[in-house]
Amino acid sequence: MNKKNNWLNILSLSFIIIWLILASVPFLWTLWGSFKVEADFFSKQDWRNAIFGVRTLVETGGIFTLNGYKGAWIQEEFWRAALNTGIVTVSVVTISLTLGTLGGYALARSGFRYAFWILIAALIFRAMPHITLVSGYLLPFFELGLWGHLSTTIVVLVAINQPFTLWMLHSFFSTIPKDLDESAMVDGCTRFQAFRHVIIPVMWPGVITTGLFSFLLAYNDFAITALLLTETNQTMVPKIAGFLGSAQEQGNVMFAVAAVVSATVPLFMLVMFFQRQIVSGLTAGAVKG
Amino acid sequence: MPHHTFFKFIWPSALAMLIFIALPIVSISIQSFFIEHEKVLVVVENCTPFGCKKETRVDIEASKVLEEEKPLGRFNWFGTYTNRNHLAFSELNQAWKESQNFNDFLGEVFNLPFYKALSFTLSYTFIVTPLVIIIGFFIALAVNRLPSFFKGPTIFICLLPMIITPLIGSLVLFWMIDAEGIIGSLLQIIFDDQNLSLKASPTLTWVMLFVYGVWHHAPFAFVVFYAGLQTIPRDALESAMIDGANRWEQTRYVIIPHLMPLAVFISLIQLMDNFRVFEPIVGFNAQASATSLSWLIYNDFRSGDGDMLFGSAAATSILTIIGISILMTPVIVRTWSANKPVIGAR
Structure with missing residues (x-):
């Protein structure tokens, strides 16, 4: 019995170690390589060059170089894209949560049949591939002169985010006992006051979790931002895709590598600080859904 | 809650959903029946000392x-749907007539843009989704056995491939797998083939994309299963x-049945996400x-010189939406029949 268990333990341990290597090494490798020159990161002669930076030493005089970062952030003005991403994500998260908490609360408390149908409709909307919707926006946006602005993109991202936000907040609101807002209303609150002063304060964990996922959707989006924004107000992800086209020809792949690492840093922070909320958010949808 | 409060x-x-999700679906269905205008042509007489020539030119102004x-273009009815870039009926017909055997025919069909894309999209969806569920399940079992001190850091690392921007995640892997990257050149040494490149071979490209898909989505299945494992009643396992x-036998008869609803949930989300594979x-x-x-x-x-093919994009969009609807119907019906009594009772 014990011998068998040992084998099982070794098997499961080695499986998890292999998975952890697969999950982490690509990031570490790219982070390390972003401080090297291209001849090292994509070394044809010897893969160890990428670790020890042989060519980097020859070309720049040091083992580490900031050339990739300088090229991306200063020469190619990646800071502009970073700023745009900041504006887009902050606005999307704020607006999504405002609309979503109102809607999710109503859906959780309605008790009528149509609330269920709205949720099913939201589920169907959630299934629509984003780019099919974008192909519906482009022509009207061109005609109305709305194309290319950050604000248009923000509104579109908020709307695309709504189905998911509604589902998630609906399941969080459903866990809060009805008595809470009803007793507040007996005490003389209006429905909105009960919502604002009684329910929202106990809902913060759910709101934060949902906000994290709205953030991820806005931050990670490529299909919408790539097609709805002009080149001057691009966000980070389409900008990186742009590097691949233009920079690769000029031999500046390292710009893209540096930009990729820069764009990954906020995501790492997010997981580091909000790991528990992300895990609880993923399961909230599952347990109720 | 009374109707008017609910509405407020x-x-x-x-x-927001109506304008930016429902209306665009209407908008693409209209667009898909239209096609870009033909360029207005004018015949210009060009006279030189050696005589006059008639030339046909595009009248840019007109x-x-x-x-x-x-702006919609001219009405094309189902023309865009049936052309070579979409359902390609006449090409299919021709391929059927001309090909010697069935394999020939399939080869012809998968050269047509729409069928080529459809075959990859479906393969991706139906290969990645089950693999994600299986691998996520095993990671969850393995993490659950770890001493609790290691669980936090392990979960942190496990989450990384999932939260990473899809485009960035694929670039990070691509730079390693590329012929000049570390894994790519390692493979060249192992197989002793200087020209081995994953990019050059269609099969290897497909495998590479599937590997990326599993890498990116497995953490999601892991997290859901892991949380599910925490809710398994102790007494069931003990008895x-x-x-x-x-x-x-414990896994087969206690754990898996307990996690089954979660597996349905994961496959629902995965079907949606994998069918839109793009980045x-x-x-x-x-x-x-x-x-x-x-x-x-x-x-x-x-494509083209700034000319956007609205009609063509809209027709593909409609076909895509039809595709995802077919995929989702069984799952939605299931969710609906499972949830109906609960929500009705509320």
Whole structure:
């Protein structure tokens, strides 16, 4: 019995170690390589060059170089894209949560049949591939002169985010006992006051979790931002895709590598600080859904 | 909650979804019946000392006026749907007549853009989804056995491939797998083939994209299963143990049935997400051997000299939406029949 268990333990341990290597090494490798020159990161002669930076030493005089970062952030003005991403994500998260908490609360408390149908409709909307919707926006946006602005993109991202936000907040609101807002209303609150002063304060964990996922959707989006924004107000992800086209020809792949690492840093922070909320958010949808 | 209060709370959210999700679906269905105007041609007489020649030119001004008057283009009915870039009926017919055997025919069919994209999209969806569920399940079992001190850091690392931007994640892998990257050159040494390149071979490109898909989505399944494992009632496991069930039997008869609803949930989300596969194709620069339906739509807006093929993109979009509806129907019906009594009772 014990011998068998040992084998099982070794098997499961080695499986998890292999998975952890697969999950982490690509990031570490790219982070390390972003401080090297291209001849090292994509070394044809010897893969160890990428670790020890042989060519980097020859070309720049040091083992580490900031050339990739300088090229991306200063020469190619990646800071502009970073700023745009900041504006887009902050606005999307704020607006999504405002609309979503109102809607999710109503859906959780309605008790009528149509609330269920709205949720099913939201589920169907959630299934629509984003780019099919974008192909519906482009022509009207061109005609109305709305194309290319950050604000248009923000509104579109908020709307695309709504189905998911509604589902998630609906399941969080459903866990809060009805008595809470009803007793507040007996005490003389209006429905909105009960919502604002009684329910929202106990809902913060759910709101934060949902906000994290709205953030991820806005931050990670490529299909919408790539097609709805002009080149001057691009966000980070389409900008990186742009590097691949233009920079690769000029031999500046390292710009893209540096930009990729820069764009990954906020995501790492997010997981580091909000790991528990992300895990609880993923399961909230599952347990109720 | 009375109807009017409900309405007051829901309207901003409902309006946003109506305008930006429901209306665009209407808008693409209209667009798909139209096609770009033909360029207005004029015949100009060009006279030189050696005589006069008649030349046909594009009247740019008149074309522009026409475009401004009718931005949708001209009415094309189902023309866009049936042309070579979409359902390609006449090409299919011809291939059927001319090909010697069935394999020949399939080869012809998968050369047509739409069928090529459809075959990859479906393969991706139906290979990645089950693998994600299986691998996520095993990671969850393995993490659950770890001493609790290691669980936090392990979960942290496990989450990374999932939260990473899809385009960035695929680039990070691509730079390693590329012929000049570390894994690519390692493979060249192992197989002793200097020209071995994952990009050059369609099969390897597909495998690479599947690997990326599993890598990116497995953490999601892991997290959901892991949380599910925490809710398994102790006494069920213990009574199974007392009855003499070994570890495998406990897993098979207690754990898996308990996690089954979660597996349904994961496959629902995964079907939606994998059917829209798009970013990895851009990241891996794989369009020569693998395209997806979403990529086709993107390409319609990118190809040509700034000319956006609205009609073509809209037709592909409609076909994509039909595709996802077919995939989702069984799952939605299931969710609906499972949830009906609960919500009705509320």
